[in-house]
Amino acid sequence: MSIKQWIFVITLLFSSSLFASPDIEHWTTDNGARVYFVNAPELPMVDVNIVFNAGAARDGEHPGLAKLTNAMLDEGAGGMDADAIADTFSSVGANYSANSQRDMAVLSLRTLTEKKAFDTALKMFAEVIAKPSFPEISFLRIKQQLLTALQGEKQSPQSIATRTFFQKLYDKHPYGSMPAGDTVSVEKINLDNLKAFYQQFYVAKNAVVVIVGDVSKQQASQMATALTKNLNSGSPAPELPAVTPLSKQQEVVLPFPSSQTTIMMGQIGMSRDDPDYFPLYVGNHILGGSGLVSILSDEIREKRGLTYGVYSYFSPMQKSGPYVFGLQTRNDQTEEALHVLKDTLNTYIENGPTEAQLKAAKQNITGGFALRVDSNSKIADYLSMIGFYGLPLDYLDSFNDKVNAVTVADIKDAFKRRVHADKMLTVLVGGETK
Secondary structure (H helix, E strand, O other): OOHHHHHHHHHHHHOOOOOOOOOOEEEEOOOOOEEEEEEOOOOOEEEEEEEEOOOHHHOOOOOOHHHHHHHHHHHEEOOEEHHHHHHHHHHOOOEEEEEEOOOOEEEEEEEEOOHHHHHHHHHHHHHHHHOEOOOHHHHHHHHHHHHHHHHHHOOOHHHHHHHHHHHHHHOOOHHHOOOOOOHHHHHHOOHHHHHHHHHHHOOHHHEEEEEEEOOOHHHHHHHHHHHHOOOOOOOOOOOOOOOOOOOOOEEEEEEOOOOEEEEEEEEEOOEOOOOOHHHHHHHHHHHOOOHHHOHHHHHHHHOOOOOOOEEEEEOOEOOOOEEEEEEEEEHHHHHHHHHHHHHHHHHHHHHOOOHHHHHHHHHHHHHOHHHHHOOHHHHHHHHHHHHHHOOOOOHHHHHHHHHHHOOHHHHHHHHHHHOOHHHOEEEEEEOOOO
16 A cells, blocks of 8 residues: 555544644744644644745735745755655655745645654755745746736636725735736746745744644654754744725726626724634624525525625734625626625624524534544644734634623624724626616
């Protein structure tokens, strides 16, 4: 049986055995990287995330720079090219991945803890993190791939709506540009830009190391040191500016040759450490975050048949992320759908949910919570969030209690203070709406 087949089998056998409330240990390496560790001995595997405060919010004058930098790290490192790096990971059944979001850039490794596989994968991962070579031929290829993807977005009404929504909602704030940048900005990015970005942001004091798996704390400490010792110590990324909420209602209409209109509506929402997080989170779950059983779905889809699906969500970030409402509807139904959306929101802000709706939401949220932490990788993702945003170590332990503590009065109070239906940004992409 190959190593990859072995990983698949043991994952199937044991994926449900991980505990729901992991014991999180935390320390800082000598060069300033923050480490979060959970011992999970059920599988002979370990998941590692290295999280840098190096997302698109750090792009500055070069939207798309963080994404390109993140994508280039495994294209060449430690004297090896992309194929050799990929072969090294593959030869021991390890999996490397990378992604870049608005706030964070993440490098991830999953490997067996068998000594040969573990040592080989960890050494290669450390090279990718600390010794990228940024080969020009790879840069030109990845840059062209990004430009092609950006051109493709122009054929997607949802992509057009999302880009416009963030631009109008955040204006000149770093959250206002898309992580992929735009064709003009990406065309101007060069290798020197990537190298300078890497030198500034891929440093130990700007990193969170997350380790979850079948290793001891001593081994985890050695891993964290090995992965970060060749990084410059550097400095944490500077604090992002505060977000300015909209002062009045705005509507943007963008014609698009489609039988349907894509609607995005919203406002500035909340940050990860927001004191109103749980009332807003639970309240939105009832309003539009619970799929077909949500209030919005009942009013817009079930009662009136104006859409196949409607949603709302908060996207908490370092600074206030957006609160978004969205749906698609026939062009001739756009005005009615938008009216019902706004009317339903206003009613909810005024009256809040019923006790029965709140009870059902709590059962849905807390009942599904165990599934959110039923694997090493899911726990690692939560630890990445906890470490990056500086959340308390008991975040997972206390999550259900905090959800259950939310009252109807809490939701009404939070929504009345924080959600402003008369100051929403609305973006419409599609045919005639009037």
